[in-house]
Amino acid sequence: MSKKASEFQEKVMPLIYSGKGIFKPLNTGKIDGRVKCVREYIANIFFYTKNGTTVMIDAGYNYPRLKEKMGWLGLDPKEIKHILITHQDTDHVGAVERDSDGLFTSARLYIGETENKYLTGERKRKVMFGLYTLPQVTIDNPKRLVKDGEIFYIENIKIECFLTAGHTFGHINYLLDDKYLFTGDTLWFGADGGYSFINALAEDNGLARKSLAALKEKLSARGISPVVITGHTGWTDDFDFAFAHIDKCCNSFAKQRPVDPKAPFNGYNETDDTRQNADMYLEKAVDLRGVYTEKTRFWDKMAAIYDLFPKVFNRRSTQKLCAFVANEVNKTDCVLECACGTGMLTEYLAPLCGKLYATDLSLEMLKKSDKKCRKFKNVKFKRADITKLKFPDNYFDTVIAANVIHLLDSPQTALNELLRVCRPGGKVIIPTYIAKNTTAATGICIKAISKAGADFKKVFSYDEYKKFFADNGVKNADFLLIEGRVPCAVAVIVKTYNGI
Numbered sequence: 251m252s253k254k255a256s257e258f259q260e261k262v263m264p265l266i267y268s269g270k271g272i273f274k275p276l277n278t279g280k281i282d283g284r285v286k287c288v289r290e291y292i293a294n295i296f297f298y299t300k301n302g303t304t305v306m307i308d309a310g311y312n313y314p315r316l317k318e319k320m321g322w323l324g325l326d327p328k329e330i331k332h333i334l335i336t337h338q339d340t341d342h343v344g345a346v347e348r349d350s351d352g353l354f355t356s357a358r359l360y361i362g363e364t365e366n367k368y369l370t371g372e373r374k375r376k377v378m379f380g381l382y383t384l385p386q387v388t389i390d391n392p393k394r395l396v397k398d399g400e401i402f403y404i405e406n407i408k409i410e411c412f413l414t415a416g417h418t419f420g421h422i423n424y425l426l427d428d429k430y431l432f433t434g435d436t437l438w439f440g441a442d443g444g445y446s447f448i449n450a451l452a453e454d455n456g457l458a459r460k461s462l463a464a465l466k467e468k469l470s471a472r473g474i475s476p477v478v479i480t481g482h483t484g485w486t487d488d489f490d491f492a493f494a495h496i497d498k499c500c501n502s503f504a505k506q507r508p509v510d511p512k513a514p515f516n517g518y519n520e521t522d523d524t525r526q527n528a529d530m531y532l533e534k535a536v537d538l539r540g541v542y543t544e545k546t547r548f549w550d551k552m553a554a555i556y557d558l559f560p561k562v563f564n565r566r567s568t569q570k571l572c573a574f575v576a577n578e579v580n581k582t583d584c585v586l587e588c589a590c591g592t593g594m595l596t597e598y599l600a601p602l603c604g605k606l607y608a609t610d611l612s613l614e615m616l617k618k619s620d621k622k623c624r625k626f627k628n629v630k631f632k633r634a635d636i637t638k639l640k641f642p643d644n645y646f647d648t649v650i651a652a653n654v655i656h657l658l659d660s661p662q663t664a665l666n667e668l669l670r671v672c673r674p675g676g677k678v679i680i681p682t683y684i685a686k687n688t689t690a691a692t693g694i695c696i697k698a699i700s701k702a703g704a705d706f707k708k709v710f711s712y713d714e715y716k717k718f719f720a721d722n723g724v725k726n727a728d729f730l731l732i733e734g735r736v737p738c739a740v741a742v743i744v745k746t747y748n749g750i
Contacts, residue, residue, distance in 0.1 A: 293481055298430065300427070379450065423436060437462065533640070572594070581603065586641065588654065589609070609631070648677050675746075728742045
């Protein structure tokens with residue numbers, strides 16, 4: 251069944267779901283040091299590694315590129331001995347069905363005792379509100395049946411089982427080491443939080459909602475707030491976000507609102523899932539709650555006309571800045587660009603570095619940037635607050651934050667974050683608009699821009715800009731003044747092994 255079902259879904263699912271923003275798989279990569287994922291069309295399978303032992307969560311489609319993509323992550327199918335199965339739908343067990351490619355024939359499957367009844371024929375799997383019955387799945391792997399509430403160990407990995415019936419009657423969620431909850435097809439993440447999974451694919455939507463409410467209550471009562479990882483819509487470490495709307499279901503017949511900027515038009519288009527990007531950390535599900543402050547509203551509105559300022563009004567300064575920054579970046583660098591705006595510098599940097607994370611607080615700015623840079627496969631866009639970056643310490647070779655420091659309530663906090671995520675020996679490059687003399691024409695221009703809504707928190711002179719870094723403990727910085735209608739001062743900081 252697996253080959254036919256996988257081929258059928260690849261043809262039919264885009265016709266049903268394209269443009270609705272429902273399926274939002276992660277690309278192949280890693281969530282953190284323990285969890286890696288492989289993208290298979292609109293679905294993800296996961297691998298949890300601890301002290302040399304790897305457990306696979308779900309077996310995905312009968313997917314022709316599975317071995318290849320596992321190789322991107324340093325994983326070998328022959329070494330997988332344990333697979334936790336959330337439920338028996340073919341996009342979660344295809345690789346272990348009888349007619350599969352046989353990558354995991356020696357692996358033991360762990361499956362709920364109720365879910366196993368679909369495999370024995372005691373139950374029939376129904377979708378489309380009970381109107382369509384799916385063919386029976388056949389699996390020959392050795393199995394261990396698990397129960398609701400059961401706790402067992404694979405080597406030193408603790409695994410707890412939660413029956414979360416509704417999508418199927420035997421669906422199991424797995425909690426690993428009390429820190430990672432793999433939810434399969436019970437939760438669906440919208441841009442404003444988690445919902446019960448897609449209504450048309452559930453056996454019983456009412457039961458699905460009740461099961462999620464009970465799961466939330468159990469975890470809350472124990473004070474457990476795990477990383478929540480879904481089969482089709484990514485992950486989050488925000489417990490309240492994960493369970494925000496579990497009294498409702500994702501409506502498969504409607505375009506989703508609010509719109510998730512990360513949702514692909516056609517989830518079966520995998521051109522952005524590349525080996526080159528497979529070692530990137532995968533950002534969590536978009537959370538649009540509280541996004542639209544007055545500040546972000548202004549920059550969202552400005553996105554449509556923002557390019558007029560750097561490319562027309564301040565063109566010469568912009569060209570010199572791009573050329574200077576490009577000269578500071580190496581071809582193998584992993585680069586972080588904060589406050590990327592509409593992608594003026596992003597587009598310039600992309601062909602010159604190895605990997606580029608481009609971030610901004612404004613979703614409309616990010617959309618403009620993404621449109622400009624779709625031809626580049628090494629660029630990943632992410633909504634981020636420069637004062638609260640979610641990247642690991644010492645991760646990037648080069649960190650750039652252009653023309654944003656003067657807009658911040660706490661530029662010191664941003665500076666500390668930029669330095670934190672830069673590796674020792676790497677560079678932090680911070681260009682910022684200044685005024686030679688705040689009473690001169692350039693100063694008047696800056697004040698006019700600020701009144702329009704850009705809200706300059708600080709108008710630096712060149713000397714004041716240097717002093718800002720000295721006052722914050724930065725000793726090894728070089729500075730450059732780029733002339734223009736609105737001049738730009740550039741600070742280049744080399745992060746030492748002993749600090750800044």
